[in-house]
Amino acid sequence: VINIDTFVRKTDAPPQMRYCDMGYKLVIMTTSDLIAKGATPRYLLLSAVLPSNLDADIFSEIIQGIKKGCNKLGIRFVGGDLGEADDIILTGVGIGITDKVILRSGAKPGDSVWVTGFFGDTAAALHYFLQEGKATEEVISKVTEHFFNPKIDSNEALAIKKVASAAMDSSDGLAITLNTISQKSQVRITLHDIPISRWATKYAEMNNLNPIDLALYGGEEFEIVFTSNYSEEEVIEIFRSCRARDPIKIGIVEEGEGCLLYTSPSPRDRG
Numbered sequence: 432v433i434n435i436d437t438f439v440r441k442t443d444a445p446p447q448m449r450y451c452d453m454g455y456k457l458v459i460m461t462t463s464d465l466i467a468k469g470a471t472p473r474y475l476l477l478s479a480v481l482p483s484n485l486d487a488d489i490f491s492e493i494i495q496g497i498k499k500g501c502n503k504l505g506i507r508f509v510g511g512d513l514g515e516a517d518d519i520i521l522t523g524v525g526i527g528i529t530d531k532v533i534l535r536s537g538a539k540p541g542d543s544v545w546v547t548g549f550f551g552d553t554a555a556a557l558h559y560f561l562q563e564g565k566a567t568e569e570v571i572s573k574v575t576e577h578f579f580n581p582k583i584d585s586n587e588a589l590a591i592k593k594v595a596s597a598a599m600d601s602s603d604g605l606a607i608t609l610n611t612i613s614q615k616s617q618v619r620i621t622l623h624d625i626p627i628s629r630w631a632t633k634y635a636e637m638n639n640l641n642p643i644d645l646a647l648y649g650g651e652e653f654e655i656v657f658t659s660n661y662s663e664e665e666v667i668e669i670f671r672s673c674r675a676r677d678p679i680k681i682g683i684v685e686e687g688e689g690c691l692l693y694t695s696p697s698p699r700d701r702g
Contacts, residue, residue: 432470432527436460440519445560450489452579453521454496459581461523462504463600463653468534469592470527472504472585477511478522485519493521504585531592538597538616538658544682545666547587547655547675550605551631551642552577554649564638573630581653590673591657594666598657604650609690612656619687626679643692658684 438444438457462472477497481490501508511524556578558564559571566574591598597616601608605625613620627646635642659666663680670678 432465432468432529432532434461434464434525434527436464436523436525438521438523445557447560447575448579450492451496451499453519454493455500455580456496457521457523458497458500458504458506459583459653460602461525462506462527462585463583463602463655465525465527466583466585466588466591467598467600467655467657468527468529468532469588469595469598470529470532471588472506472525472527474526475501475506475508476524477508478514478524479511480514480516480520480522482517482519483515493519504583527588529588529592533591533595533598533657534615535597535599535612536615537595538612538618538620538684539660540618540684540686542596542658542660542684543663543666543680544609544620544622544684545657545659545678545680546601546605546626547584547678548582548652549626549628550601550646550652550654551627551635551649553581553651554645555631555634557649558638558640558645559634564634566634566637570630570633570637574628574634577628577630578651581651583653584675586673586675587655587670590670590675591655593673594659594661594669595657596660598655601652601654601656602650604648605652605656606647606690607650608656612658613688613690616684617688619685620682620690621685622682622690622692624679624681625692626681
Protein backbone atom coordinates (compact mmCIF):
# COMPACT_ATOMS: atom_id res chain seq x y z
CA VAL A 432 0.00 0.00 0.00
CA ILE A 433 1.43 3.37 -1.03
CA ASN A 434 0.30 6.78 0.22
CA ILE A 435 1.52 10.28 -0.55
CA ASP A 436 0.96 13.43 1.52
CA THR A 437 2.30 16.99 1.38
CA PHE A 438 3.07 19.54 4.10
CA VAL A 439 3.34 23.21 3.03
CA ARG A 440 4.75 25.63 5.60
CA LYS A 441 2.64 28.58 4.40
CA THR A 442 -0.70 26.79 4.83
CA ASP A 443 0.01 24.01 7.33
CA ALA A 444 2.34 25.52 9.93
CA PRO A 445 1.32 28.21 12.43
CA PRO A 446 4.18 30.56 13.40
CA GLN A 447 4.68 28.70 16.69
CA MET A 448 5.54 25.42 14.95
CA ARG A 449 9.15 24.28 15.10
CA TYR A 450 10.92 22.86 12.05
CA CYS A 451 11.42 19.49 13.72
CA ASP A 452 7.65 19.36 14.35
CA MET A 453 7.07 19.89 10.62
CA GLY A 454 9.18 16.85 9.79
CA TYR A 455 7.54 14.77 12.50
CA LYS A 456 4.04 15.71 11.39
CA LEU A 457 4.82 14.79 7.78
CA VAL A 458 5.56 11.25 8.94
CA ILE A 459 2.25 11.07 10.83
CA MET A 460 0.31 12.48 7.87
CA THR A 461 1.85 10.01 5.47
CA THR A 462 1.55 6.87 7.56
CA SER A 463 -1.89 7.29 9.17
CA ASP A 464 -3.57 6.50 5.86
CA LEU A 465 -1.52 3.30 5.60
CA ILE A 466 -2.64 2.22 9.08
CA ALA A 467 -6.27 2.93 8.15
CA LYS A 468 -5.89 0.50 5.25
CA GLY A 469 -4.61 -2.20 7.62
CA ALA A 470 -1.08 -1.83 6.27
CA THR A 471 1.92 -1.81 8.61
CA PRO A 472 4.16 1.16 7.63
CA ARG A 473 7.63 0.04 6.50
CA TYR A 474 9.35 2.78 4.45
CA LEU A 475 9.23 6.54 3.98
CA LEU A 476 10.63 8.62 1.13
CA LEU A 477 10.86 12.41 1.12
CA SER A 478 10.62 15.05 -1.58
CA ALA A 479 11.82 18.30 -0.01
CA VAL A 480 11.33 21.48 -2.05
CA LEU A 481 13.05 24.34 -0.23
CA PRO A 482 14.10 27.99 -0.63
CA SER A 483 17.64 28.26 -2.01
CA ASN A 484 18.71 30.44 0.92
CA LEU A 485 17.36 28.11 3.62
CA ASP A 486 19.82 27.66 6.46
CA ALA A 487 21.30 24.16 6.53
CA ASP A 488 20.54 23.92 10.25
CA ILE A 489 16.83 24.35 9.52
CA PHE A 490 16.89 21.51 7.01
CA SER A 491 18.74 19.41 9.57
CA GLU A 492 15.95 20.11 12.10
CA ILE A 493 13.34 18.97 9.58
CA ILE A 494 15.23 15.73 8.95
CA GLN A 495 15.59 15.12 12.70
CA GLY A 496 11.83 15.44 13.05
CA ILE A 497 11.33 12.94 10.25
CA LYS A 498 13.75 10.51 11.84
CA LYS A 499 11.99 10.92 15.20
CA GLY A 500 8.64 9.98 13.63
CA CYS A 501 10.12 7.06 11.72
CA ASN A 502 11.89 5.71 14.79
CA LYS A 503 8.70 5.87 16.87
CA LEU A 504 6.77 3.92 14.25
CA GLY A 505 9.51 1.48 13.31
CA ILE A 506 9.77 2.85 9.77
CA ARG A 507 12.91 2.98 7.63
CA PHE A 508 13.62 6.43 6.16
CA VAL A 509 15.19 5.66 2.78
CA GLY A 510 15.92 9.14 1.40
CA GLY A 511 14.34 10.97 -1.52
CA ASP A 512 14.79 14.10 -3.63
CA LEU A 513 15.55 17.82 -3.25
CA GLY A 514 14.19 20.74 -5.22
CA GLU A 515 13.91 24.54 -5.03
CA ALA A 516 10.85 26.74 -4.36
CA ASP A 517 9.89 29.90 -2.47
CA ASP A 518 8.49 27.95 0.49
CA ILE A 519 9.16 24.77 2.48
CA ILE A 520 7.17 22.00 0.80
CA LEU A 521 7.61 18.48 2.15
CA THR A 522 6.05 15.50 0.39
CA GLY A 523 6.18 12.08 2.02
CA VAL A 524 5.69 8.77 0.26
CA GLY A 525 4.79 6.00 2.69
CA ILE A 526 4.94 2.30 1.85
CA GLY A 527 3.12 -0.28 3.98
CA ILE A 528 2.60 -4.02 3.86
CA THR A 529 -0.63 -5.99 4.29
CA ASP A 530 -2.34 -9.09 2.94
CA LYS A 531 -5.78 -7.49 3.26
CA VAL A 532 -6.64 -3.91 2.32
CA ILE A 533 -9.48 -2.23 4.24
CA LEU A 534 -11.50 0.19 2.09
CA ARG A 535 -13.86 3.02 2.98
CA SER A 536 -16.78 1.26 1.31
CA GLY A 537 -17.22 -1.89 3.40
CA ALA A 538 -19.51 -0.74 6.22
CA LYS A 539 -22.75 -2.76 6.54
CA PRO A 540 -25.97 -2.24 8.54
CA GLY A 541 -25.48 -3.78 11.95
CA ASP A 542 -21.78 -2.90 12.18
CA SER A 543 -20.55 -0.85 15.11
CA VAL A 544 -18.56 2.39 14.64
CA TRP A 545 -15.26 2.94 16.46
CA VAL A 546 -12.43 5.44 16.83
CA THR A 547 -8.93 4.97 18.19
CA GLY A 548 -8.75 8.12 20.32
CA PHE A 549 -10.16 11.46 21.45
CA PHE A 550 -10.96 14.59 19.47
CA GLY A 551 -10.92 18.37 19.74
CA ASP A 552 -7.35 19.20 20.74
CA THR A 553 -6.13 20.29 17.32
CA ALA A 554 -9.15 22.52 16.74
CA ALA A 555 -8.55 24.09 20.15
CA ALA A 556 -4.87 24.62 19.32
CA LEU A 557 -5.66 26.24 15.97
CA HIS A 558 -8.22 28.52 17.61
CA TYR A 559 -5.59 29.52 20.15
CA PHE A 560 -2.99 30.21 17.46
CA LEU A 561 -5.24 31.98 14.95
CA GLN A 562 -7.91 33.61 17.12
CA GLU A 563 -5.76 34.43 20.16
CA GLY A 564 -7.86 32.32 22.48
CA LYS A 565 -7.36 32.26 26.24
CA ALA A 566 -6.75 29.36 28.61
CA THR A 567 -4.52 28.26 31.45
CA GLU A 568 -0.93 27.24 30.77
CA GLU A 569 -1.78 23.59 31.46
CA VAL A 570 -4.64 23.52 28.93
CA ILE A 571 -2.64 25.34 26.25
CA SER A 572 0.32 23.03 26.82
CA LYS A 573 -1.83 19.92 26.35
CA VAL A 574 -3.77 20.96 23.25
CA THR A 575 -0.73 22.39 21.46
CA GLU A 576 1.35 19.30 22.26
CA HIS A 577 -1.30 17.11 20.65
CA PHE A 578 -1.32 19.44 17.62
CA PHE A 579 2.45 19.51 17.13
CA ASN A 580 3.12 15.87 18.06
CA PRO A 581 0.05 13.77 17.26
CA LYS A 582 0.28 10.15 18.36
CA ILE A 583 -0.46 7.20 16.13
CA ASP A 584 0.33 3.53 16.66
CA SER A 585 1.50 1.23 13.87
CA ASN A 586 0.21 -1.77 15.88
CA GLU A 587 -3.28 -0.55 15.09
CA ALA A 588 -2.77 -1.62 11.47
CA LEU A 589 -2.75 -5.28 12.54
CA ALA A 590 -5.93 -4.83 14.57
CA ILE A 591 -7.70 -2.84 11.82
CA LYS A 592 -6.89 -5.58 9.32
CA LYS A 593 -8.51 -8.18 11.58
CA VAL A 594 -11.68 -6.43 12.73
CA ALA A 595 -12.59 -3.57 10.36
CA SER A 596 -15.15 -3.70 7.57
CA ALA A 597 -14.36 -0.08 6.57
CA ALA A 598 -11.79 2.42 7.83
CA MET A 599 -10.36 5.88 7.23
CA ASP A 600 -8.09 8.24 9.10
CA SER A 601 -9.64 11.40 10.57
CA SER A 602 -7.17 13.96 9.23
CA ASP A 603 -9.96 15.78 7.34
CA GLY A 604 -12.08 16.01 10.50
CA LEU A 605 -14.30 13.48 12.25
CA ALA A 606 -17.50 14.71 10.59
CA ILE A 607 -16.05 14.53 7.07
CA THR A 608 -14.54 11.11 7.77
CA LEU A 609 -17.83 9.65 9.01
CA ASN A 610 -19.71 11.21 6.09
CA THR A 611 -17.21 9.78 3.61
CA ILE A 612 -17.56 6.25 4.99
CA SER A 613 -21.35 6.70 4.93
CA GLN A 614 -21.34 7.80 1.29
CA LYS A 615 -18.84 5.21 0.07
CA SER A 616 -20.66 2.39 1.87
CA GLN A 617 -24.18 3.72 1.10
CA VAL A 618 -25.29 3.46 4.72
CA ARG A 619 -26.34 5.72 7.58
CA ILE A 620 -24.07 6.22 10.59
CA THR A 621 -25.76 7.01 13.88
CA LEU A 622 -23.54 8.33 16.67
CA HIS A 623 -24.25 7.86 20.37
CA ASP A 624 -20.96 9.20 21.71
CA ILE A 625 -18.32 11.75 20.74
CA PRO A 626 -15.11 11.15 22.71
CA ILE A 627 -13.92 14.70 23.30
CA SER A 628 -10.59 15.35 24.99
CA ARG A 629 -11.08 16.91 28.40
CA TRP A 630 -8.46 19.52 27.47
CA ALA A 631 -10.48 20.56 24.42
CA THR A 632 -13.58 20.71 26.60
CA LYS A 633 -11.81 22.94 29.12
CA TYR A 634 -10.56 25.18 26.31
CA ALA A 635 -14.08 25.42 24.86
CA GLU A 636 -15.49 26.47 28.24
CA MET A 637 -12.85 29.19 28.63
CA ASN A 638 -13.52 30.61 25.16
CA ASN A 639 -17.30 30.18 24.88
CA LEU A 640 -17.02 27.55 22.15
CA ASN A 641 -19.05 24.41 21.47
CA PRO A 642 -16.83 21.40 22.27
CA ILE A 643 -18.80 19.27 19.79
CA ASP A 644 -17.74 21.64 17.00
CA LEU A 645 -14.10 21.31 18.06
CA ALA A 646 -14.36 17.52 17.96
CA LEU A 647 -16.29 17.18 14.71
CA TYR A 648 -14.82 19.85 12.47
CA GLY A 649 -11.23 20.47 13.59
CA GLY A 650 -9.30 18.08 11.38
CA GLU A 651 -5.60 17.22 11.55
CA GLU A 652 -6.29 14.49 14.10
CA PHE A 653 -4.93 11.23 12.83
CA GLU A 654 -7.11 8.79 14.73
CA ILE A 655 -8.55 5.86 12.81
CA VAL A 656 -12.33 5.68 12.32
CA PHE A 657 -13.56 2.19 11.51
CA THR A 658 -16.62 -0.03 11.41
CA SER A 659 -16.77 -3.66 12.49
CA ASN A 660 -19.19 -6.59 12.63
CA TYR A 661 -17.33 -8.06 15.61
CA SER A 662 -18.77 -7.80 19.11
CA GLU A 663 -17.54 -5.05 21.42
CA GLU A 664 -15.65 -7.60 23.53
CA GLU A 665 -14.00 -9.12 20.47
CA VAL A 666 -12.87 -5.74 19.10
CA ILE A 667 -11.26 -4.77 22.41
CA GLU A 668 -9.63 -8.18 22.79
CA ILE A 669 -8.14 -8.11 19.29
CA PHE A 670 -6.72 -4.61 19.75
CA ARG A 671 -5.13 -5.65 23.01
CA SER A 672 -3.72 -8.81 21.44
CA CYS A 673 -2.05 -6.57 18.82
CA ARG A 674 -0.67 -4.34 21.62
CA ALA A 675 -2.68 -1.39 20.34
CA ARG A 676 -4.69 1.17 22.31
CA ASP A 677 -8.24 0.28 23.32
CA PRO A 678 -10.58 1.77 20.69
CA ILE A 679 -13.81 3.61 21.61
CA LYS A 680 -17.24 2.62 20.31
CA ILE A 681 -19.16 5.69 19.16
CA GLY A 682 -22.16 4.47 17.14
CA ILE A 683 -23.79 2.02 14.77
CA VAL A 684 -24.28 1.52 11.04
CA GLU A 685 -27.87 1.41 9.76
CA GLU A 686 -29.72 1.34 6.48
CA GLY A 687 -30.15 4.78 4.98
CA GLU A 688 -27.78 7.67 4.32
CA GLY A 689 -25.94 10.45 6.11
CA CYS A 690 -24.80 10.78 9.71
CA LEU A 691 -26.99 11.37 12.76
CA LEU A 692 -26.00 12.36 16.29
CA TYR A 693 -28.02 11.41 19.35
CA THR A 694 -25.87 12.40 22.31
CA SER A 695 -24.26 15.10 24.37
CA PRO A 696 -20.47 15.38 24.37
CA SER A 697 -18.57 12.94 26.56
CA PRO A 698 -15.32 14.55 27.71
CA ARG A 699 -12.75 11.96 28.68
CA ASP A 700 -9.19 11.93 29.80
CA ARG A 701 -6.56 11.08 27.21
CA GLY A 702 -4.25 10.03 30.05
